[in-house]
Amino acid sequence: MVERLDATFGALADPTRRAMLASLALGERSIGELAAPHAMSFAGASKHVRMLERAGLVERRKAGRTQLCRLDPRALAEADAWLRQWEHFWTARLDALEQIIAERKDR
């Protein structure tokens, strides 16, 4: 599961891929539809899709000559579960932290 988190967070560390996921949240998309909004070659966008797929964030199926992609949320859920380990840091202790930062700024 460690490598899975590596791949998931790595895949999320790019705005093009995050935008693709946002598009996939609305429904299935072909590679071309995923690529279109981005000022980038088709082949470049295709590589991003492959990275999403290798990270397990996206499943694809053939439909004629196009490939339809669908969001697989399980890896996202794992990443979110990992992040929530620290949830109490940004709820209970965020106030205290901001106080410290404010004090530093005063200097």
Added chain:
Amino acid sequence: MVERLDATFGALADPTRRAMLASLALGERSIGELAAPHAMSFAGASKHVRMLERAGLVERRKAGRTQLCRLDPRALAEADAWLRQWEHFWTARLDALEQIIAERKDR
């Protein structure tokens, strides 16, 4: 904020750095203390700390000849907020989610 998410997710995409964050969750740590558990040169570990710092996940202050690092959870909170956009994909409890978001907004 887009670049911030890039940096945050990029920083999280490495098990060494995630382990460092877990250590920092227990309290302040020096660079040496963060580096010790990892089978890696000191300089290598120091680079990881610098990446955490550049991503805004860690703050440091000088304490004599050592540097003490502390977790700054705000970027983690942003990353988690982004991930939770898809929460309804992995749970059926959309109502509960919106309640949590509404509560957070009130603060």
Added chain:
DNA sequence: GGGTTATTAAACCTTATGGTTGAACGACTC
């Protein structure tokens, strides 16, 4: 001042990322 300790910097190596272009392949259209 001299030695030790904590940390960074510099130089280097290897591999991965993010991007390009151009050719190739498979499926549809006619």
Added chain:
DNA sequence: GAGTCGTTCAACCATAAGGTTTAATAACCC
């Protein structure tokens, strides 16, 4: 069968990541 459309592959380039080693800096101890 010929052309076109969606997609991938291969080769290439530039830059960043992840690691090393050796030297340099800065603070403490005596």
